[in-house]
Amino acid sequence: MIIQSLLYMIASLTVFLVLTEILxxxxxxxxxxxxxxxxxIFGIRFTQSKTNNKKGRKKRFRxxxxxxxxxxxxxxxxxxxxxxxxxxxxxxxxxxSNAIKVGAxxxxxxxxxxxxxxxxxxxxxxxxxxxxxANNNYKIVFNINLKLSLLSFLNTxxxxxxxxxxxx
Numbered sequence: 291m292i293i294q295s296l297l298y299m300i301a302s303l304t305v306f307l308v309l310t311e312i313l314x315x316x317x318x319x320x321x322x323x324x325x326x327x328x329x330x331i332f333g334i335r336f337t338q339s340k341t342n343n344k345k346g347r348k349k350r351f352r353x354x355x356x357x358x359x360x361x362x363x364x365x366x367x368x369x370x371x372x373x374x375x376x377x378x379x380x381x382x383x384x385x386x387s388n389a390i391k392v393g394a395x396x397x398x399x400x401x402x403x404x405x406x407x408x409x410x411x412x413x414x415x416x417x418x419x420x421x422x423x424a425n426n427n428y429k430i431v432f433n434i435n436l437k438l439s440l441l442s443f444l445n446t447x448x449x450x451x452x453x454x455x456x457x458x
Contacts, residue, residue, distance in 0.1 A: 309441040320377075320431035329440065363409060364446045369438035370412040373403065377431040379423035392420050 316326040325336040376399065380391045399418065407413040416433075423429055 309439075309444070311440050312437055313440045313443050315436040315438075317434045317436075318432075361446065361450055364449070365436065365438065365443070366406060366409040367411070368442040368446075369410055369436045370414075371406055371410040372414040372416070372435040372437075373406070374416040374433040374435060375419070375431075376417075377419045377421065379421050379427075379429040379431075381426045381428070382422040388422075395420065 311329055314326075314328040316324070316328070318324045323338045327334045327336075378395050378399070380388070380395065382388070383391070403415065407415075
């Protein structure tokens with residue numbers, strides 16, 4: 291009986307320690323999208339490279355705006371957010387039009403960063419870079435780090451899945 295209760299205590303302590311462990315999510319978006327989920331014991335890396343092959347018709351995935359916003363709100367409220375770098379590339383033009391482009395990008399980016407800062411527990415901002423694009427189109431590259439407990443992440447995922455099933 292004592293051994294059984296000791297085993298239950300060790301098992302419950304192990305589950306508690308695993309669920310309260312800090313989960314680090316690194317998101318890098320640019321030429322290649324990389325999402326890393328890192329725990330103390332193991333990590334998972336999801337990679338998607340962008341291809342320029344446009345054969346056939348692609349299916350469009352249009353997530354509901356409020357669903358994405360709710361997920362981001364739940365994750366940001368419980369996490370420490372670090373924006374390591376943001377690089378914005380814009381087409382080259384006249385100096386006056388370049389100033390307008392940088393101003394417009396800066397105002398849009400400041401709204402997004404203010405929202406992230408207001409809704410996260412702790413917020414750190416790295417460097418923001420504006421540069422002329424080599425192939426004359428707009429491009430954004432960013433590197434973001436989120437730290438939250440594994441229990442909070444699992445709670446958010448489970449609530450999202452239950453809401454999605456209840457709508458069907």
